[in-house]
Each structure stands twice: as C-alpha cells, then as structure tokens.
Amino acid sequence: MRTLKILLQKEVRQIFRNKIILRIATIMPIMQFLILPLAANFEIKNINLVFVDHDHSVDSRKLLSDITSSGYFRLIDYNNTFDAAYKYIETDKADVVLEIPAGFEKNLMREGKQQIFIAFNAINGTKAGLGAGYLRTILGNYNKDIIVQLAPSVKSKQESGINVVPLDWFNSQRDYKLALIPGILGMLVTLLSCFLTALNIVKEKEIGTIEQINVSPIRKSDFILAKLIPFWILANVVFTLGLFLCYFLYHIVPVGNLLVLYAFVAVYLLAILGFGLLVSTYSETQQQSMFIMFFFVMIFILLGGLFTPIESMPHWAQLITKLNPLAYLIKVIRMVMLMGSGFKDILPQLEVVAIMAVVLNAWAVFNYKKKV
Amino acid sequence: MKQFLSFVRKEFRHVLRDRRVLLILFGMPVVQVLLFGFALSNEIKNTKVVIVDYAKDYASQQITTKIGASRYFEIEKNLLTHEELLSAFKKGEIKEAIVFPAKFAQNLADNKQAQVQIITDASDLNASNQIVSYLTNIIQNYEAEQNELQEVPYRIIPETRMLYNPELKGAPNFVPGVMALVLLLVCVLMTAVAIVKEKETGTMEVLLVSPMKPWTIIVSKATPYLILSLVDLISILLLSVFVLDVPVQGNLLLLLAESTLFIVTCLMLGILISIQTSSQQVAMLIALIGMLMPAMMLGGFMFPIENMPYALQLISNLIPSKWYYIIVKNVMIKGAGFSAVWKETLILGVITLMLFFVSLKKFKIRLQ
Numbered sequence: 062m063r064t065l066k067i068l069l070q071k072e073v074r075q076i077f078r079n080k081i082i083l084r085i086a087t088i089m090p091i092m093q094f095l096i097l098p099l100a101a102n103f104e105i106k107n108i109n110l111v112f113v114d115h116d117h118s119v120d121s122r123k124l125l126s127d128i129t130s131s132g133y134f135r136l137i138d139y140n141n142t143f144d145a146a147y148k149y150i151e152t153d154k155a156d157v158v159l160e161i162p163a164g165f166e167k168n169l170m171r172e173g174k175q176q177i178f179i180a181f182n183a184i185n186g187t188k189a190g191l192g193a194g195y196l197r198t199i200l201g202n203y204n205k206d207i208i209v210q211l212a213p214s215v216k217s218k219q220e221s222g223i224n225v226v227p228l229d230w231f232n233s234q235r236d237y238k239l240a241l242i243p244g245i246l247g248m249l250v251t252l253l254s255c256f257l258t259a260l261n262i263v264k265e266k267e268i269g270t271i272e273q274i275n276v277s278p279i280r281k282s283d284f285i286l287a288k289l290i291p292f293w294i295l296a297n298v299v300f301t302l303g304l305f306l307c308y309f310l311y312h313i314v315p316v317g318n319l320l321v322l323y324a325f326v327a328v329y330l331l332a333i334l335g336f337g338l339l340v341s342t343y344s345e346t347q348q349q350s351m352f353i354m355f356f357f358v359m360i361f362i363l364l365g366g367l368f369t370p371i372e373s374m375p376h377w378a379q380l381i382t383k384l385n386p387l388a389y390l391i392k393v394i395r396m397v398m399l400m401g402s403g404f405k406d407i408l409p410q411l412e413v414v415a416i417m418a419v420v421l422n423a424w425a426v427f428n429y430k431k432k433v
Numbered sequence: 434m435k436q437f438l439s440f441v442r443k444e445f446r447h448v449l450r451d452r453r454v455l456l457i458l459f460g461m462p463v464v465q466v467l468l469f470g471f472a473l474s475n476e477i478k479n480t481k482v483v484i485v486d487y488a489k490d491y492a493s494q495q496i497t498t499k500i501g502a503s504r505y506f507e508i509e510k511n512l513l514t515h516e517e518l519l520s521a522f523k524k525g526e527i528k529e530a531i532v533f534p535a536k537f538a539q540n541l542a543d544n545k546q547a548q549v550q551i552i553t554d555a556s557d558l559n560a561s562n563q564i565v566s567y568l569t570n571i572i573q574n575y576e577a578e579q580n581e582l583q584e585v586p587y588r589i590i591p592e593t594r595m596l597y598n599p600e601l602k603g604a605p606n607f608v609p610g611v612m613a614l615v616l617l618l619v620c621v622l623m624t625a626v627a628i629v630k631e632k633e634t635g636t637m638e639v640l641l642v643s644p645m646k647p648w649t650i651i652v653s654k655a656t657p658y659l660i661l662s663l664v665d666l667i668s669i670l671l672l673s674v675f676v677l678d679v680p681v682q683g684n685l686l687l688l689l690a691e692s693t694l695f696i697v698t699c700l701m702l703g704i705l706i707s708i709q710t711s712s713q714q715v716a717m718l719i720a721l722i723g724m725l726m727p728a729m730m731l732g733g734f735m736f737p738i739e740n741m742p743y744a745l746q747l748i749s750n751l752i753p754s755k756w757y758y759i760i761v762k763n764v765m766i767k768g769a770g771f772s773a774v775w776k777e778t779l780i781l782g783v784i785t786l787m788l789f790f791v792s793l794k795k796f797k798i799r800l801q
C-alpha cells in the first residue's frame with residue numbers, strides 16, 4: 062500500500078510538472094467540445110437544385126415554386142440546357158437536376174400524364190435518397206392540387222389513405238445536437254485516455270527509467286495501478302467539465318440519473334485505460350505505441366455507432382462492435398442522458414465493460430515484464 | 434546533391450530498421466479502408482421491429498407481412514402494453530415499434546382513413562430517420578396497391594436517375610473520405626516525430642554542426658515517408674477497385690499526382706509540428722488528439738459542410754483532407770478532369786508551400 066502511494070506521488074508529480082502535456086490533455090478536448098458539436102448536423106436541407114424548364118408554362122413555374130418553398134431545396138440556376146445543368150453536378154455545385162420537357166402542361170392536360178426527369182448526384186447515397194423522398198412528396202401534393210382544380214369529383218375517391226404518424230421518443234424535436242453531443246463527449250474522453258496511457262509506460266522504456274523500476278521491489282500490479290489512477294482521475298475531471306458544458310452551453314438536461322452514468326464511466330475508464338497501458342507494454346517506442354493506438358481508436362470511433370448506426374453495418378462488423386468499448390459507452394450515454402434508463406437497464410452493458418476492464422488490466426500486468 | 438542523397442539514405446535506414454512501425458504503416462491503412470469501406474453505410478438492414486397490433490385484422494396483417502418480407506426489417510411480434518414498450522426501449526433492446534390501433538381495417542374501409550403509429554428511438558436520429566422513411570414507403574406501397582383499381586388522372590411521373598451511385602451504396606462516399614482521413618493522420622504522425630526525435634535523443638546537435646542546410650534536412654526527412662505513403666496509396670487504390678468495387682473513373686495519373694501533392698502537404702504539416710515541439714510525446718498528442726476529431730468532423734465526408742455555421746465553414750477550409758476529399762470524389766468517382774479540381778489543387782499547393790516556408794523559418798539552427 063505504501064509503495065503504491067509513493068508511486069502515485071511520482072506519477073502525479075510527473076503529470077503536473079509537464080505543463081504542456083497537461084494542457085493538451087485538458088484544454089484541447091474541451092476546446093474541441095466547444096467547437097465541433099456545431100458541425101454535428103446530419104439534417105439534409107439546402108439541396109442545391111438546377112431547374113431546366115423547356116416548357117415555360119404556368120404549371121411548370123408553379124411546380125418550381127412548390128419545390129423551392131418546401132425549404133429543402135435551394136435553386137441554383139434556372140432555365141438552361143440539360144448539358145449545362147449537368148456541368149453543375151460535375152463541379153459539385155448542384156445536387157439535383159430537374160428537367161421539365163417541352164409540352165409539359167399540354168400533355169398533362171390532354172393525356173393526363175407527363176414524365177419529368179430528375180438526376181441526383183448520388184455519391185452521398187443518404188442525401189440523394191432523402192432528397193428523392195422529399196421530391197416524391199412534393200410531386201404527390203402537386204398532383205393532388207391539380208386534381209382538386211381540374212377534377213374535384215376524383216378527389217373524394219382519393220381521400221382513402223393510411224395516415225402514418227411518426228412518434229419520436231426520447232428526442233421529440235428530432236434535434237441532432239441532442240443525439241450526437243453526449244456521444245462526442247464520450248469520444249473525446251476516450252481519445253484522451255487512450256493516447257495518454259499508450260505513451261506512458263513506453264516512454265519510461267525509451268528514456269531508460271523503467272530499469273530503475275525493474276530493479277526495485279515494486280510489484281507489477283502496483284506499478285500498473287499507479288499509472289492507471291492519475292489518468293482515471295484526469296479523465297473523470299474532463300468528463301465532468303464536458304457534462305457542465307453539455308448543460309450550460311448546449312442545454313442538454315440529462316433525463317436519467319447522472320450517478321448511473323458516473324458508475325458506468327468509472328468502470329469504462331478502467332477498461333479503456335487498461336487497454337492503453339496494454340498497448341504501451343507491447344510497444345518498444347512511443348511511435349509504435351501511437352500508431353497501434355491510432356489504429357484501434359479509429360475503429361472504436363467509426364464503428365462506435367455514433368455517426369453511422371450499428372444497425373446499418375454488415376453482420377460481421379456488428380460482431381466487431383461487440384468488442385468495442387466505446388460502442389457501449391455511446392449506447393449507455395444515450396440511454397441515461399436521453400432515455401432516462403436506470404441502473405438495471407444498463408446492467409448488461411456494465412457487465413461487459415467490467416469484464417473488459419478486468420481482462421485488459423490483468424493482461425497489462427501480466428505482459429509487463431520486469432526485465433529488458 | 435550527394436549530401437542530400439546520403440542523408441535520404443540515412444533516413445531510409447532509420448525507417449526500414451523499425452520493422453514493427455513498418456508493418457503497422459503498411460497494414461493499418463489497408464485494414465482500415467477495407468473495414469470502413471464495407472462497414473460504413475447509412476442503410477439499415479435487418480433491424481428488429483416490434484409490431485403492436487391492437488387490430489389483428491387482415492389489413493394490419495398484410496402490412497406486417499410486407500414489412501417482414503423487406504430486407505430492412507425483422508418482425509418481432511409482441512403485443513405489449515405501453516409500459517412494457519417503454520422499458521424495452523429503455524433497455525436499448527428495440528429501436529422501433531409499429532402500433533396498429535383497434536379496428537384498423539374497419540376504419541380504412543368505412544371512413545377511408547386509418548392511423549398507424551411508428552415509434553422510433555430518436556436518440557439515434559440517423560437510424561430513426563431511415564426507419565421512418567422505409568416503413569412509410571412500405572405502407573404507402575401497400576396503399577397504392579389497394580388503390581390500384583382507381584385510375585388517377587393528371588399524373589406526373591418522375592423518372593429519377595441516381596448518378597455515379599445507382600444503388601445508393603455507402604462506399605462511394607466513405608472510401609474517398611476514409612482515404613483522406615487515414616492518409617492525413619498517418620502522414621502527419623510519421624513526420625511529427627521525425628525532427629523532435631533527433632532533438633530528444635541528442636543527435637540533433639550532430640545534424641546542426643554538419644554542413645546540411647535546413648531545407649535539405651526537411652526535404653530529406655520527408656522523402657522516405659513520401660515513398661512509403663505512395664506504396665500505401667497504391668495498395669488502398671487496388672483494394673478499393675478490386676475489393677470494394679469503387680473503380681477509378683477518371684485519369685489514374687491525375688489521381689496519383691493529386692494524391693502525391695496531398696501526401697506532401699500532410700508530411701509538411703507533420704514536419705512543422707515536429708519543429709515546433711519539444712518532445713515526441715507532445716508532437717504525437719498534438720497530431721492525434723488535436724487532429725483526429727476535427728479532421729473527421731470537418732472533413733466533409735461525415736457531415737455536410739454547407740449545414741455548418743459560417744465560422745465553422747471557414748475553419749474547415751484549413752483542413753487539407755477536406756480539399757483532398759473533394760478531389761478524390763471528383764476524379765475517382767465522377768471521372769472529372771483537371772479542370773474540375775484545379776482550384777482545390779491550387780489551395781493544397783499553397784498550403785504546402787506555406788507549411789514548408791513556415792517550417793524553414795521556425796527551424797532553429799542552434800540548440801537552446
């Protein structure tokens with residue numbers, strides 16, 4: 062116990078002496094947390110539209126005003142040839158081209174139907190899919206308007222319909238900030254914990270001070286614990302600061318009990334710090350350690366289920382997310398902060414992360430060899 | 434020239450000797466591009482949907498069968514009370530439920546109106562969006578089939594073409610994005626330690642007393658990494674063409690040239706970090722903690738830049754991977770020529786030159 066205390070003293074001193082690292086570890090994540098959430102918006106609006114009208118009729122103009130007044134589309138250019146419009150897509154200035162053929166109004170009146178041509182820039186499949194959906198709805202309403210005008214008798218028959226009512230539980234305003242910001246906080250805390258610990262033991266190896274530890278009677282577990290605890294406290298402090306910002310800056314009021322969240326984060330940090338230390342024990346140089354950690358952190362973040370839903374991943378990738386501690390953190394943060402889940406609800410996730418914490422730390426202790 | 438070459442040789446030896454770093458350098462980008470190219474998409478597949486059917490009539494059952502038959506959903510049929518439903522959501526077991534109210538078919542037949550509720554977990558808003566739009570689509574199709582007998586006059590038939598990506602797959606968007614992100618971070622991380630390591634181990638002194646000019650040191654530090662990165666780039670491209678099915682539509686030489694420019698930009702950024710810092714630890718933490726999230730979130734492939742507040746759009750201009758992402762998208766996916774990307778190329782070129790000259794200026798030829 063005394064050895065641990067002394068070792069802790071050494072670690073804490075080292076951390077506080079290196080003011081630059083301390084600043085990077087605290088101010089940089091907080092700064093990013095102040096700025097990045099403003100970017101977190103998947104909402105598809107301002108879809109850039111080029112309208113190619115070969116008809117120049119009252120009806121085609123009404124269709125255009127219907128589309129632009131929907132709020133989803135922004136008219137970039139009007140009345141051009143299709144080739145010129147296509148250029149806009151090639152240069153990324155437009156997302157969609159809508160072409161009204163000549164004789165649009167006449168055909169619609171005379172034959173009762175008329176084709177129009179729509180071309181989406183579909184590199185971003187989600188955007189194109191949603192944009193096509195919006196256009197379908199607008200065209201549907203436009204159709205209904207025409208029918209009301211020209212054939213009121215048909216209209217009554219059309220009434221029959223199923224009314225789909227979407228209910229958005231836990232985030233009724235459909236606010237992306239609410240859905241993403243708590244997760245981003247989790248990511249930043251994870252980044253910080255992983256990289257700081259990954260560098261720690263290997264630095265002692267590289268500059269040679271590890272030999273002094275090796276020849277001393279310090280137990281391996283004490284050594285690892287002394288490395289773990291200061292960073293655990295530091296990460297908790299950053300997490301708490303982040304929660305304050307969540308509340309005061311982004312006005313996110315946690316629905317659930319924060320103690321439940323802290324209980325989970327306490328265990329989660331042990332797991333993720335243990336992982337950092339494990340990587341550190343396997344590496345010979347700081348550069349190696351950073352590269353390995355970078356590899357895993359990218360996987361943690363991109364397969365964490367925050368930016369793209371886990372449900373949309375192929376089956377094998379979903380299996381990988383089962384081993385991803387960050388995926389559990391993001392899920393639990395959402396459950397507690399937005400859904401108000403209680404301790405019992407998050408128990409399955411807590412168990413998995415607890416097992417990870419034990420395994421990773423034991424592995425790190427085992428893998429730390431007291432010889433060079 | 435001879436001096437320069439021998440210095441490059443020294444650097445190469447350094448790099449090639451560390452087998453582990455070498456393995457990571459070649460293995461990591463390949464694994465990541467493969468992994469994310471396949472795994473990242475926004476299309477929901479086989480999610481569990483709970484059917485809360487108070488009606489239990491032919492209409493609700495027909496819709497249920499239709500939902501079960503689509504590849505997006507798996508039916509989990511349970512009649513739950515509101516409390517049971519809420520607690521299942523809170524445990525995170527389900528993400529969506531459909532509620533058919535009682536007398537669904539009867540209402541539809543008699544009043545020509547009936548209601549269906551789609552409950553989604555909007556704390557995961559992306560998934561929720563997709564789920565609602567797929568389910569609405571299925572229900573509307575059902576409706577259209579029922580109404581088919583009535584011929585509707587005055588129909589506008591939209592003929593929609595999805596350019597570049599007819600199946601709306603995730604890969605054409607995510608492959609260029611992940612390429613830009615991985616190359617950026619790997620290249621910056623490689624050179625970020627290059628100079629500061631010499632400072633830390635004390636060999637900087639030897640370099641400084643040698644007749645090497647600062648610019649030679651910088652260029653020869655970057656050269657071996659440039660070659661390594663090009664090998665990485667080629668393996669990523671091979672993977673994306675042959676495994677991920679994202680072919681290079683445009684001119685391959687143009688793509689390679691643009692990529693080389695981007696790699697040089699990133700290497701220079703790393704060099705600048707290396708010159709400005711005092712220890713490897715600081716250099717790497719700045720490179721990773723400082724750049725990973727901003728590059729991911731402001732790089733354009735994850736969140737649409739035009740949605741961001743104006744100040745943030747300005748900041749995003751400083752991120753080299755944003756420009757490279759646009760270039761790759763245009764050249765690789767759309768098959769555009771140089772005329773479509775000259776502006777982005779120019780910006781990357783200017784950033785590179787600026788980084789180089791700032792590095793040169795900050796390079797101290799004396800030890801403190």
